Amino acid sequence: MSSEPIDTPTKILQATLKLLEAPDAKLPTMSDIARxxxxxxxxxxxxxxxxxxxxxxxxxxxxxxxxIDTGLAPSRGARSGAERLDAFVTAWGNYIPKIYGVARAIMAVTDTDAEAAAAWNTRMQDMREGCSAAISALAEDGTLPPGTDIEQATDLLWTILSVRNWENLTQTCGWSQDCYIATIRGMAMATLARDLGALTDVLACTDPPA
Amino acid sequence: MSSEPIDTPTKILQATLKLLEAPDAKLPTMSDIARxxxxxxxxxxxxxxxxxxxxxxxxxxxxxxxxIDTGLAPSRGARSGAERLDAFVTAWGNYIPKIYGVARAIMAVTDTDAEAAAAWNTRMQDMREGCSAAISALAEDGTLPPGTDIEQATDLLWTILSVRNWENLTQTCGWSQDCYIATIRGMAMATLARDLGALTDVLACTDPPA
DNA sequence: ATGTCAATTTACACAGTGTCAAGCAAACGA
DNA sequence: TCGTTTGCTTGACACTGTGTAAATTGACAT
Structure with missing residues (x-):
């Protein structure tokens, strides 16, 4: 803990994050944040x-x-397309729990607030870059299924990796984080990479939901 | 159009549906509905x-x-597990657009209202029955990937078929309904059924996004 | 006519966001 | 030392939207 004074905007942001990341997680009001x-x-x-x-x-x-970028480094260093896809899925999948509290709040206001929707979209667009890069790498290797459209494959990967899907599997269905990662990796590989070996034990986590 | 008088609750419900299904789709207030x-x-x-x-x-x-049940009839009549999965995915995928307006509104309040969340969950639980039946049929055929847990496979199919994923692909990414159906069918087959023939042209819609 | 009962309207209470104005106190410069 | 600026506080208010309460209308049976 540093002893230097923290400016008020930062203090507000810290308090906001703390409230959003609380386990019981009601959506905080401006009064809550101020308090x-x-x-x-x-x-x-x-x-x-x-x-x-x-x-x-x-x-x-x-x-x-x-x-965020440090976690994505292995993805960029990958040799084959399949390797890159795998590394990207893992890195992003492990990043989601860190942002979930805030993501939840933003997604909640997204339905009513166009500005928030735009902000969230921008943020997800950054993630889409990674999807696009992984798909392109697969395309160069020729491991993408024949006749696949690059844009479309990117859309699909982007959708598979959505926070909503993570939320559904880990929060609603009660999957462990490891189980989520393993399954999504398997599904992405099975659907987007011609690497048929990866099809084995896509859905055989040792860690069943509660 | 029948000429018999309609009671007020029904009139309210009809007006609500009309507002929710409008193409521009703001979330209506009680005043909007009353008006x-x-x-x-x-x-x-x-x-x-x-x-x-x-x-x-x-x-x-x-x-x-x-x-809803009439659309699901072909699914129940299917012979093989893969056939049943395919029919179910198609039937549900084509049902989503019909309920999307209302689903959107319910999902929006779900973040803040526990009662709404419960109602929506119940509704989705009905759909999960269909997922479960399709997965069980696959398991009996032995076409499920080896070592797959039934519950877990059901969770995954249920997640794949979520309204959020439909929303992401068709509304955000601009996919046509046909493209959505074809792709999701392919993904479900590739991930959950040992039917490798289905892997061909998973992502080769003739109908690219706008 | 009169009592009753449901449907409806007018009026109000409350929470939450965002705005505005006045004041206060510490830091800073002349 | 005296202004001035900066950041914060207090308090009031407008507005939107939900939900509650009391008063009113109107049809219908007795």
């Missing part, structure tokens, strides 16, 4: 013009903290 | 105690209108 920060509700508005802006800023702050 | 019905906002509360209750009732009313 958690130890300042007045109106003071929050001095630094963030709206609730949506604050949530978006919180995602960016969190990305900085988690340093 | 569309031609009654006062408070009169709506006379028949439905809360917004959530109204939305839930609207889903049930819609299910009655659409008669």
């Amino acid at each position: 958690a920060t130890g300042i007045s509700r109106q003071a929050v508005y001095l630094h963030f013009p709206s609730r949506t802006d604050l949530l978006v800023a919180a995602t960016r702050y969190q990305d900085r903290l988690n340093d | 569309a019905t031609g009654i006062s906002r408070q009169a709506v509360y006379l028949h439905f105690p809360s917004r959530t209750d109204l939305l839930v009732a609207a889903t049930r009313y819609q299910d009655r209108l659409n008669d």
Whole structure:
């Protein structure tokens, strides 16, 4: 813990993340955030013009903290396309739990707030880059199923790796993180890579849901 | 169009569906619904105690209108497990567009309202029955990948067929309904059935996104 | 006519977001 | 030392949306 003073915007962001990442996870109001920060509700508005802006800023702050790119390094270093796909799926799949609290809040306001939807879309677009790169690598290897459209394969991988799917499997169905990773890796390989060996034990996790 | 008088609750439900299924699809407020019905906002509360209750009732009313079970009949008549999986995926995939408007509204309140979440979960649980039946049929044929856990395979199919995935591919990515069906069928077969022939042209729709 | 009962309307309470104005206190520069 | 600026507080208010309560209408039976 550093002893240097922290500026108020950062304190607000920290408090927001803490609330969003709490296990019981109600969606916090501006009052909640202000109280958690130890300042007045109106003071929050001095630094963030709206609730949506604050949530978006919180995602960016969190990305900085988690340093997403380091996790993706093995993916870029992969030799074959299949290897790259595999590494990317694993890296992203393990990143999701770190952002889930914030993602949940953003996705919740997305239905009513166009600006939030745009922000979330932008964020997911970054992830789509990784999908696109993995698919392209497969295409160069010729391991993509014949006649496959690159854009379309990217869309599909992007959808498979959505936070909603992670949420469904781990939160609703109760899968362990390891089980999720193993299964999604298997499904991505089975669907997108001609690597038929990977088809074996796609769905044979040793760790069944609760 | 029948000429017999329609009772107020039904009129409200019809107006609600109309609003939810409108192409531009903002999430309607109680005032919107009342206006569309031609009654006062408070009169709506006379028949439905809360917004959530109204939305839930609207889903049930819609299910009655659409008669979901008839579409699923071919699935139950299928001979092989793979055939059954295929028929189920197609039937459900074609049902989603009919319920999407309402589903969207329910999913939106799900994040904040536990009662709505429960209602939506129940509804999705019905669909899960179909997933479970298809997976069991595969298991009996021995076409499920070796070592696969039945529960887990059901979870996975259920997730693949989620409304969110349909939304992502057709609404966000702009896929046509036909393209969605073809791709999801291919993915389900590739991941869950040992029918390797189905792997061919999983991602070769003639109908690319806009 | 009158009582009754359901449907409806007017009015109100409450939570949450966002805005505005006035004041306060510590830091900073002349 | 005296202004000035900066960041925060307090308090009030407008607006939207949900949900509740009380008063009103209107049809229908007695």
